[in-house]
Amino acid sequence: MQRPIFLVGPRASGKTSLGRILAERLDILFLDTDDLAVTLLGQSIADHVAVRGWDSFRAIETRALNQAAALAGKDGGVIACGGGIVLKPENRAVLSRGQVAYLCADPEILARRLASDPLEAQRPSLTGGTVIDEVRDVLARREPLYRQTADVVLDAGLPLEELVERACERLRPGRRNCNSHEK
Numbered sequence: 049m050q051r052p053i054f055l056v057g058p059r060a061s062g063k064t065s066l067g068r069i070l071a072e073r074l075d076i077l078f079l080d081t082d083d084l085a086v087t088l089l090g091q092s093i094a095d096h097v098a099v100r101g102w103d104s105f106r107a108i109e110t111r112a113l114n115q116a117a118a119l120a121g122k123d124g125g126v127i128a129c130g131g132g133i134v135l136k137p138e139n140r141a142v143l144s145r146g147q148v149a150y151l152c153a154d155p156e157i158l159a160r161r162l163a164s165d166p167l168e169a170q171r172p173s174l175t176g177g178t179v180i181d182e183v184r185d186v187l188a189r190r191e192p193l194y195r196q197t198a199d200v201v202l203d204a205g206l207p208l209e210e211l212v213e214r215a216c217e218r219l220r221p222g223r224r225n226c227n228s229h230e231k
Contacts (some may be wrong), residue, residue, distance in 0.1 A: 050076070050124030052117060053219055054143050056194055057151035058187060059131045060161035061204040062211065066151065067128035069212050074220060077125035081133060084112035106132065110139055117142050131186070134193035143197050147219055150198035152191075153205045155183040 053070070055063040064080050071078030082093065085108050089096045097105050109130050116127045127146075133139050159180040195201070200218045202211060 050122070052120035052124050052146035053126045054146050054148045054197075055126065055128045055151060056134055056143070056148055056197060057131065057153070057204060058158055058183065058190065058194075060158045060165070061131075061151035061153050062208065063128035063151055065208055066202075066211055066215060067126045069208070070215050070219075071126040073212070073216065074124075074126070076123060077120060078128075079116040079119060079125055080128040081109060081112040081116055081130045082128075084115055085109050085130065088112060088115075102132075106136060109133060110136060113139055113142050117145065120146075132190070134190060134197055140193070140197050147199050148197045149200045149202050149215060149219060150194040151204035151211075152194070152201050153203070155180060155187055157205045158183045158187075 055067050057063055064082075067080065068078050085105070086092060088108050088111055089105075093105060096108070109132065113127075113129065113133055116125070119125065120127060124146075129143075134143070162179050162183070200215075202214055202218065204211065206214065
């Protein structure tokens with residue numbers, strides 16, 4: 049039985065990009081809690097939050113996390129988690145059932161990524177402030193929770209291919225196919 053790998057971190061830290069490649073290399077399932085949440089909502093996260101608020105979304109996010117963990121099942125999987133997933137204690141309990149990697153990056157890197165690829169439907173503003181102010185504010189509140197849940201901290205500021213290699217080394221040591229580009 050393989051425990052799932054949960055990727056946590058702020059918006060634009062690269063959880064989905066890393067998760068897809070890592071799951072392919074490990075030949076296991078990839079799931080994204082934001083995608084599952086959108087399916088459960090039947091609308092974009094931004095549209096839902098605009099009408100029902102963040103608390104309502106967080107409840108759906110919890111359902112999405114539980115669904116992802118169940119789908120990963122005994123064969124394991126890589127699960128990219130929404131940035132706020134660590135806010136609820138019940139979500140942190142689910143995360144504790146797997147390996148958790150925190151994708152950590154400087155606020156300036158995250159702000160630059162958000163500005164160049166805002167994905168407003170998936171990444172609605174959390175504070176209404178400027179991008180850099182929001183990133184700093186959110187990190188100040190969430191970083192202790194990311195670190196508390198993490199088994200591994202990865203530098204999300206690295207180029208993606210290097211981040212994949214680090215994740216392979218730290219999350220699945222000894223797994224030959226993780227470091228191979230071929231299956």
